[in-house]
Amino acid sequence: MKYPVELVVFDIAGTTVKDNGEIVVAFHDAMKEYGYSIPIGTIGLLMGYKKPEAIRMMLDEYEPDTAKVTPEFVDAIHERFLELMIEYYSTTNDLSPLPHVEEVFKYLKDKSIKVGLDTGFSRDITDVIIDRLGWVRDGKIDYVESSDEVPAGRPQPYMIQRMMAEAGIEDSSKVIKLGDTEVDVNEGKNAGCLFSIAVTTGAFTKEQLELYEPSFIIDELKELINILEN
Incomplete structure:
Protein backbone atom coordinates (compact mmCIF):
# COMPACT_ATOMS: atom_id res chain seq x y z
CA MET A 1 0.00 0.00 0.00
CA ASN A 20 -33.25 7.79 0.66
CA GLY A 21 -33.91 11.30 1.89
CA GLU A 22 -35.53 10.25 5.15
CA ILE A 23 -33.33 12.62 7.19
CA VAL A 24 -34.41 15.62 5.14
CA VAL A 25 -38.03 14.51 5.44
CA ALA A 26 -37.73 14.17 9.23
CA PHE A 27 -36.25 17.66 9.48
CA HIS A 28 -38.97 19.02 7.21
CA ASP A 29 -41.76 17.36 9.21
CA ALA A 30 -40.37 18.36 12.60
CA MET A 31 -39.94 21.98 11.52
CA LYS A 32 -43.42 22.04 9.97
CA GLU A 33 -45.00 20.82 13.21
CA TYR A 34 -43.53 23.94 14.82
CA GLY A 35 -44.83 26.23 12.08
CA TYR A 36 -41.95 26.41 9.61
CA SER A 37 -42.22 25.28 6.01
CA ILE A 38 -38.58 24.82 4.97
CA PRO A 39 -37.82 23.90 1.33
CA ILE A 40 -36.34 20.44 0.94
CA GLY A 41 -33.42 21.88 -1.04
CA THR A 42 -32.50 24.22 1.80
CA ILE A 43 -32.54 21.39 4.32
CA GLY A 44 -30.39 19.22 2.07
CA LEU A 45 -27.54 21.73 2.21
CA LEU A 46 -27.42 21.34 6.01
CA MET A 47 -26.81 17.61 5.95
CA GLY A 48 -23.75 16.63 7.95
CA TYR A 49 -24.06 19.32 10.58
CA LYS A 50 -24.78 18.53 14.21
CA LYS A 51 -28.56 18.35 14.16
CA PRO A 52 -29.41 21.03 16.77
CA GLU A 53 -27.02 23.34 14.95
CA ALA A 54 -28.82 22.65 11.66
CA ILE A 55 -32.15 23.47 13.34
CA ARG A 56 -30.76 26.73 14.69
CA MET A 57 -29.45 27.64 11.23
CA MET A 58 -32.93 27.09 9.78
CA LEU A 59 -34.53 29.15 12.52
CA ASP A 60 -32.02 31.94 12.00
CA GLU A 61 -33.28 32.18 8.42
CA TYR A 62 -36.99 31.52 8.86
CA GLU A 63 -37.86 32.93 12.31
CA PRO A 64 -37.86 36.76 12.28
CA ASP A 65 -38.37 36.98 16.06
CA THR A 66 -34.88 36.21 17.35
CA ALA A 67 -36.12 36.16 20.94
CA LYS A 68 -38.09 33.01 20.10
CA VAL A 69 -34.96 31.10 19.10
CA THR A 70 -33.97 29.88 22.54
CA PRO A 71 -31.98 26.74 23.39
CA GLU A 72 -35.19 25.25 24.79
CA PHE A 73 -37.04 25.86 21.51
CA VAL A 74 -34.22 24.31 19.47
CA ASP A 75 -34.17 21.34 21.84
CA ALA A 76 -37.92 20.82 21.46
CA ILE A 77 -37.69 20.67 17.68
CA HIS A 78 -34.64 18.42 17.93
CA GLU A 79 -36.49 16.04 20.22
CA ARG A 80 -39.24 15.71 17.65
CA PHE A 81 -36.66 15.12 14.93
CA LEU A 82 -35.08 12.40 17.11
CA GLU A 83 -38.45 10.69 17.62
CA LEU A 84 -39.07 10.60 13.87
CA MET A 85 -35.58 9.31 13.04
CA ILE A 86 -35.47 6.67 15.77
CA GLU A 87 -38.90 5.42 14.71
CA TYR A 88 -37.72 5.24 11.10
CA TYR A 89 -34.42 3.47 11.75
CA SER A 90 -35.98 1.10 14.28
CA THR A 91 -38.70 -0.10 11.93
CA THR A 92 -37.61 0.35 8.32
CA ASN A 93 -36.87 -2.65 6.15
CA ASP A 94 -34.69 -0.42 4.00
CA LEU A 95 -31.74 0.04 6.36
Missing part, protein backbone atom coordinates in the same frame (compact mmCIF):
# COMPACT_ATOMS: atom_id res chain seq x y z
CA LYS A 2 1.33 3.42 -0.98
CA TYR A 3 0.37 5.41 2.12
CA PRO A 4 1.06 4.65 5.84
CA VAL A 5 -2.59 4.97 6.84
CA GLU A 6 -3.65 3.83 10.31
CA LEU A 7 -7.27 5.04 10.50
CA VAL A 8 -10.03 5.75 7.99
CA VAL A 9 -13.07 7.69 9.24
CA PHE A 10 -16.35 7.42 7.34
CA ASP A 11 -19.58 9.37 7.65
CA ILE A 12 -22.73 7.27 8.14
CA ALA A 13 -25.89 8.39 6.27
CA GLY A 14 -25.21 8.87 2.58
CA THR A 15 -21.65 7.54 2.80
CA THR A 16 -21.77 4.08 4.35
CA VAL A 17 -25.53 3.70 4.93
CA LYS A 18 -28.16 4.18 2.25
CA ASP A 19 -29.98 7.49 2.57
CA SER A 96 -28.70 -1.29 4.52
CA PRO A 97 -25.07 -0.52 3.70
CA LEU A 98 -24.31 1.22 0.45
CA PRO A 99 -22.61 -0.92 -2.24
CA HIS A 100 -19.11 -2.23 -1.45
CA VAL A 101 -19.04 -0.67 2.04
CA GLU A 102 -18.41 -3.90 3.94
CA GLU A 103 -15.93 -4.98 1.26
CA VAL A 104 -13.97 -1.78 1.90
CA PHE A 105 -14.17 -2.26 5.66
CA LYS A 106 -12.72 -5.78 5.24
CA TYR A 107 -9.94 -4.53 2.98
CA LEU A 108 -8.92 -1.97 5.60
CA LYS A 109 -9.08 -4.44 8.47
CA ASP A 110 -7.00 -6.94 6.48
CA LYS A 111 -4.37 -4.18 6.14
CA SER A 112 -4.50 -3.56 9.93
CA ILE A 113 -6.10 -0.15 9.36
CA LYS A 114 -8.65 0.95 11.96
CA VAL A 115 -12.16 1.79 10.76
CA GLY A 116 -14.14 4.60 12.35
CA LEU A 117 -17.53 6.18 11.80
CA ASP A 118 -18.58 9.69 12.73
CA THR A 119 -21.88 11.44 12.25
CA GLY A 120 -23.98 14.53 12.80
CA PHE A 121 -26.52 12.30 14.55
CA SER A 122 -26.72 12.12 18.32
CA ARG A 123 -25.74 8.86 19.97
CA ASP A 124 -29.27 7.54 20.42
CA ILE A 125 -29.92 7.50 16.66
CA THR A 126 -26.40 6.23 15.89
CA ASP A 127 -26.80 3.27 18.23
CA VAL A 128 -30.03 2.16 16.54
CA ILE A 129 -28.35 2.19 13.12
CA ILE A 130 -25.15 0.47 14.17
CA ASP A 131 -26.90 -2.11 16.34
CA ARG A 132 -29.23 -3.11 13.52
CA LEU A 133 -26.36 -3.40 11.05
CA GLY A 134 -24.23 -5.30 13.56
CA TRP A 135 -21.03 -3.56 12.51
CA VAL A 136 -19.53 -3.25 16.01
CA ARG A 137 -20.83 -6.64 17.14
CA ASP A 138 -19.34 -8.35 14.08
CA GLY A 139 -16.02 -6.53 14.34
CA LYS A 140 -16.40 -4.69 11.03
CA ILE A 141 -15.64 -1.29 12.58
CA ASP A 142 -13.55 -0.13 15.53
CA TYR A 143 -14.85 3.29 16.57
CA VAL A 144 -18.11 5.23 16.42
CA GLU A 145 -18.42 8.90 17.40
CA SER A 146 -21.57 11.01 17.46
CA SER A 147 -21.83 14.78 17.40
CA ASP A 148 -23.30 15.04 20.92
CA GLU A 149 -20.21 13.38 22.42
CA VAL A 150 -17.80 16.20 21.56
CA PRO A 151 -17.72 19.97 22.19
CA ALA A 152 -18.80 20.74 18.60
CA GLY A 153 -19.78 18.69 15.58
CA ARG A 154 -18.45 18.91 12.05
CA PRO A 155 -16.72 20.77 10.46
CA GLN A 156 -14.78 20.92 13.72
CA PRO A 157 -12.25 18.07 13.99
CA TYR A 158 -13.16 16.83 17.46
CA MET A 159 -14.75 13.50 16.49
CA ILE A 160 -11.73 12.54 14.40
CA GLN A 161 -9.37 13.66 17.16
CA ARG A 162 -11.27 11.60 19.71
CA MET A 163 -10.92 8.49 17.55
CA MET A 164 -7.23 9.20 17.05
CA ALA A 165 -6.78 9.38 20.82
CA GLU A 166 -8.60 6.08 21.28
CA ALA A 167 -6.43 4.48 18.61
CA GLY A 168 -3.20 5.97 19.96
CA ILE A 169 -2.55 7.89 16.73
CA GLU A 170 -0.77 11.23 17.12
CA ASP A 171 -0.08 12.03 13.47
CA SER A 172 -3.21 13.09 11.56
CA SER A 173 -1.40 12.52 8.25
CA LYS A 174 -2.03 8.82 8.92
CA VAL A 175 -5.80 9.40 8.87
CA ILE A 176 -8.24 9.63 5.95
CA LYS A 177 -11.73 11.09 6.14
CA LEU A 178 -14.60 10.24 3.76
CA GLY A 179 -18.06 11.79 3.56
CA ASP A 180 -20.80 13.11 1.30
CA THR A 181 -21.20 16.71 2.50
CA GLU A 182 -19.42 20.05 2.76
CA VAL A 183 -18.85 19.63 6.49
CA ASP A 184 -17.34 16.16 6.02
CA VAL A 185 -14.76 17.58 3.64
CA ASN A 186 -13.95 20.49 5.93
CA GLU A 187 -13.81 18.25 9.00
CA GLY A 188 -11.07 16.20 7.35
CA LYS A 189 -9.19 19.33 6.38
CA ASN A 190 -9.53 20.86 9.84
CA ALA A 191 -8.21 17.65 11.38
CA GLY A 192 -5.17 17.72 9.09
CA CYS A 193 -5.98 14.37 7.52
CA LEU A 194 -3.84 12.95 4.75
CA PHE A 195 -6.88 13.03 2.47
CA SER A 196 -10.38 14.41 2.87
CA ILE A 197 -12.37 12.49 0.28
CA ALA A 198 -15.88 13.32 -0.93
CA VAL A 199 -18.32 10.71 -2.20
CA THR A 200 -21.33 11.39 -4.44
CA THR A 201 -23.62 8.74 -2.92
CA GLY A 202 -25.36 11.12 -0.53
CA ALA A 203 -26.61 14.66 -0.12
CA PHE A 204 -24.29 16.61 -2.44
CA THR A 205 -23.61 16.33 -6.17
CA LYS A 206 -20.13 16.21 -7.67
CA GLU A 207 -20.51 19.81 -8.80
CA GLN A 208 -21.48 20.92 -5.29
CA LEU A 209 -18.64 18.98 -3.69
CA GLU A 210 -16.04 20.45 -6.07
CA LEU A 211 -16.61 23.86 -4.45
CA TYR A 212 -15.05 22.58 -1.21
CA GLU A 213 -11.90 21.20 -2.86
CA PRO A 214 -11.73 17.68 -1.43
CA SER A 215 -8.62 15.61 -2.07
CA PHE A 216 -10.65 13.32 -4.34
CA ILE A 217 -14.28 12.97 -5.38
CA ILE A 218 -15.41 9.37 -5.81
CA ASP A 219 -18.68 7.80 -6.90
CA GLU A 220 -18.49 4.68 -4.71
CA LEU A 221 -16.42 3.67 -1.73
CA LYS A 222 -14.47 0.89 -3.42
CA GLU A 223 -12.55 3.61 -5.29
CA LEU A 224 -10.77 4.22 -1.98
CA ILE A 225 -8.89 0.95 -2.48
CA ASN A 226 -7.45 2.18 -5.76
CA ILE A 227 -6.44 5.48 -4.15
CA LEU A 228 -4.58 3.65 -1.37
CA GLU A 229 -2.89 1.20 -3.72
CA ASN A 230 -1.95 3.54 -6.54
